[in-house]
Amino acid sequence: xxxxxxxxxxxxxxxxxxxxxxxxxxxxxxxxxxxxxxxxxxxxxxxxxxxxxxx
Numbered sequence: 214x215x216x217x218x219x220x221x222x223x224x225x226x227x228x229x230x231x232x233x234x235x236x237x238x239x240x241x242x243x244x245x246x247x248x249x250x251x252x253x254x255x256x257x258x259x260x261x262x263x264x265x266x267x268x
Contacts, residue, residue: 220255224248 227244
């Protein structure tokens with residue numbers, strides 16, 4: 214649960230960094246890529262756990 218909260222805060226921080234003016238575009242691209250990978254990882258892990266649950 215604590216890890217989830219930490220991830221949410223890190224994600225929000227990355228979004229703020231991505232939207233903050235004056236940051237070079239390649240940094241925004243790196244942040245966007247990181248956030249996208251993190252979201253896909255979380256979705257995949259959740260789907261895997263859901264799939265592996267006892268029926």
